[in-house]
Amino acid sequence: MKLLFADRVIIGDGEQVMQEAAVAIDESGRIVAVDTQEEARRKYSQADVTRYNGCTILPGLIDLHVHIGYWWSKPDAAQYTDGMIALLASSNLREALSLGVTTIRDVAAPDGLCGTLKRAIKKNMIVSPRLFEVNQGIIMTGGHGWPLKGGLREANGPWEVRTAVREQVRAGADWIKLMTSDRTPTPEFTQEELDAAVDEAHRLGRKCCVHASLQPAIQMAIDAGFDTIEHATFLTVEQARQMAEKGQVWVPTMVTFFQIADHFKKAAEEQAAVKGLVNEQFMKQAEFFLESQKAYRENFAKLMETRVTIATGTDIVLDGYPITPVAEEIRLMVELGMHPLKAIQAATQNAAEVLDQGDTFGTVKTGNLADLLVVKGDPLADCTALSQVREVFLEGVSVFART
Ligand SMILES: [Zn+2]
Known part of the structure; x- marks a missing residue:
């Protein structure tokens, strides 16, 4: 039995915070009590106590949009063998x-990579967060991201789309992912194809997510009934209401759009002096990300008010950035008007419920697995405290600590 004492415990349900609280964890890695420190000490007098002064305990964060084996943006990408990608x-x-x-x-990862990682995790060959995955993303021929060989499966027509869904399930996918918009207003898959994908995924007991940034792809994705809509950068209030009604979850992934927009701004400044380098294609890309950033800034608060469920994903693909900056996504949500408790809920309870795991992890409550994050400071007063990681527990086992 272990007792963790902290200045406060954020439960992760968007409401409750306990001051001067204790979390009790048993040998099986489950939370057996969330209590006052006095009460916990009385109940578990034999337990080892770790005291985190000036710290906050909250549920471990969840990132719903990761590309864990994304190597295509590496400057030495040509040298990435399968082994190197796994490393x-x-x-x-x-x-x-x-x-x-x-x-x-x-x-979306190279075919088979996530299945391999899941096996390696089970055999304790690698230390890893719990991993859910789609195997390859499904796109139309020449659709979004098509040159990224290995991570994408091109499919056309409802029956081939169904085949592609079945292939991912065969490879062990927990979810199905489609991509249906690029950088222009032309949607990629037809409605018939999207409908077929959702039907096939659900028929085989898999939930499905879709990359849709622009109109009308967003509306088509809502109509098809995807469980989560990724990015939905230009989502309207009316569409957010439809999603709320249908129980569809929005994973805005703002952090990547903001990073890429800033990256383009910086690159444009640096290259402005060098004539010819800022070409038409570069400007088109830059424009898309700057417009995206503007849309999130202008609309996020209004969309949030529709009570559409929002969950965190990060989607980092640029080389040299941390892979899962969920803390930064939370910070952006707060900056754009969300209450810190709700933003933390987006990264914990909401995301766990998206994965149908709300009764297993995602909140600091009795019976749940002890996936816990201990940070220095108070994230409710200052969100950046979420980046001051002291210790991380996965099922009650310490997997990272910084003194
Ligand atoms: Zn992505």
Whole structure:
């Protein structure tokens, strides 16, 4: 039996915070009590006590939009063999834990990579957050991201889309992912194809997510009945209401759009002096991300008010950035008007419920697995405290600590 004492415990349900509280964890890695420190000490007098002065305990964070084996943006991408990609993924998984992320959903990786990682995790060959995954993403021929060989499966027509869904299930996918918009208003899959994908995924007992950034792809994805809609950058209030009504969850992944927009701004400044380098294609890309950033800034608060369920995903694909900056996504949500408790709920309870695991992890409550994040400071007063990671527990076992 272990007792963790902290200045406060954020439960993760968007409401409750306990001051001067204790979390009791048993040998099986489950939370057996969340109590006052006095009461916990009385009940479990034999337990080992760890006291985190000036710290906050909250549920381990969940990242619903990760590409754990994303190597295509590496400057030496040509040298990435399958083995190298697996090593990169393993190092990314360890980094995710160090950022307080205890569960991830990978939403497109080279064929078979995530299945291999899941087997390696089970055999204790690597330390990793809990991993849910889609195997490959499904796109139309030449659709979003098509040159990223291995991570994407091209399919056309409702029956081939169904075949592609079945292939992912055969490979061990927990979820199904489609991508249906790129950087132009032309949607990629037809409604018939999207409907077929959702029907097939659900028929085989898998939930499904969809990359849709622009109109009308967003509306088509809502109509098809995807369980989560990724990005939905230009989502309207009316559409957010439809999603709330249908129980569809929005995973905005703002952090990646903000990072890429800033990256383009910086690159444009640096290259402005060098004539010819800022070409038309570069400007088109830059424009898309700057417009995206503007849309999130202008609309997030209004969309939030519709009570559409929002959950965190990060989608980092640029080389040189931390792989799962969920804390940064939470910070952005707060900056754009969300209450810190609700933003933390987006990264904990909401995301766990998306994965149908709300009764297993995602909140600090009795009976749940002890996936816990201990941070220095008070994230409710200052969100950046979420980046001050002291210790991370996965099922009661310490997987990262910084003194
Ligand atoms: Zn993505």
